[in-house]
Amino acid sequence: MEALGIDVLFKGSNFMRLLGGLWVTVELSLISVAISMVLGVLFGIIMTSKNKAVKIISRIYLEVVRIMPQMVLLFIVFFGATRAFDLNFSAETACVIVFAFWGTAEMGDLVRGAVTAIPKHQYESSYALGLTKSQTYYYIVIPQTLRRLIPLSINLVTRMMKTTSLIMMIGVVEVMKVGQQIIEANRMTSPNAAFGVYATIFLFYFIACWPISLLASKLEKKWSD
């Protein structure tokens, strides 16, 4: 145990603190993911527009999000907004804004891909059967889109969850930061703590992401019938 450096986790309230850090990570990512999913679907539908201006604006938005490192976005929203517009976001709000901004763009692109991948004959057959436009979307297009979206969006969700480790830079103490705090506080007494603590954090991330994967494969099965 000591050679692996797991013993430090059982000192004082260290383990509870690590769990608390995990909760911060999960909470902030879930809020951001929820916002991203809703706005992303809307944004994706907008992106399928044939209007030039709409296309260009969505393209710019998407590229900005792709090119900018999330760290830069965090600094812009947390520090930059205060300097430029006197907007004083709390660190947590800044995280949610940045992650939702990022997630909406990526989710939108996934939705756009999924919607445009629906073959034209699906629409035409539906109209031929006498379904109205909204019925066509509700019964034909959306179910097929959702099924295609699931594996892609799960990938996005887990990526967002992992990227939250950056938010320590603006002062949010999440699971990685708590881990580093524990390692450093014990660097004299247990120099091997890094291994045990990081292994535990790895396990935590796995526990947080695994149910999402499970849910996804369940939904995929259910909807493929």
Place this chain on the structure above:
Amino acid sequence: MKKRKLLKKLIALPLIAAMTAGILAGCGASESSGFRTVDQIKQSGTVRIGVFSDKNPFGYIDENGEYQGYDIYLAERIGKDLGVNIEYVSTEAASRTEFLQTGKVDIILANFTVTDQRKEEVDFALPYMNVALGVVSPSDKVVDDLSKLGENDEVIVISGTTAETYFTENYPDIKLQKYDTYASAKTALENKNGVAWANDNTEVIAYAMQNEGYTVGIPSLGSEDTIAPAVTKGNETLLNWLNDEITALGEEKFFHADYEATLMDTYGAEYEDQLVVEGGKTE
């Protein structure tokens, strides 16, 4: 076709509205940015201090979740003398300046080294600690003078540190062995790949304390830098308050007590006078 466009517009509107609302909701919680004067801090009842939460023994969190360390010892006293509560903000080396410039913290007490470049961005109060470079080597072959190094003797440094810059500028003839991480440099010294290891003196002193058979031959090399509290540029009331505080604390030997409470275990008694700056006065 017309209808379809209208539909898109109808979808776009709430989306834009939602985003704007989100931004405005964020503003709801906003306070005016910029620094807070001493009176404003006292009135609010809380001083916000940016510290390290993972730099043992300067600022770290113990197993009970409490902030501890040399910087924290001072922070606690500042809070007490201001008569307010302390809200600690965990900062990283790279974001310390930003936190001050945007007024998100009142004071930074995060092992902040005074440099000319930083002086343009923040205001430093009087110093409370010295830092310099140090050189550690095996006790059976102590390197205590760099001019005595042989032609083939190599010195270990970590890439990107002040030690590397210092040697490149001042001793271009000394061969350097560069490593990327603390751990690999440590292994290199233990395997005798180099005759000595140069790093921040606090680091090498701590290393020699923990590892038997190693001695700090040169405890202070190059220009002595100091560590000081920093406030937002232009926050004169708080700066003056801190300077008065540090001067006053010198009379009761506060920073020696701080050293003995927090740094003694890591650095030992013999470096106390070298590392501590009392009352803001450096020799």
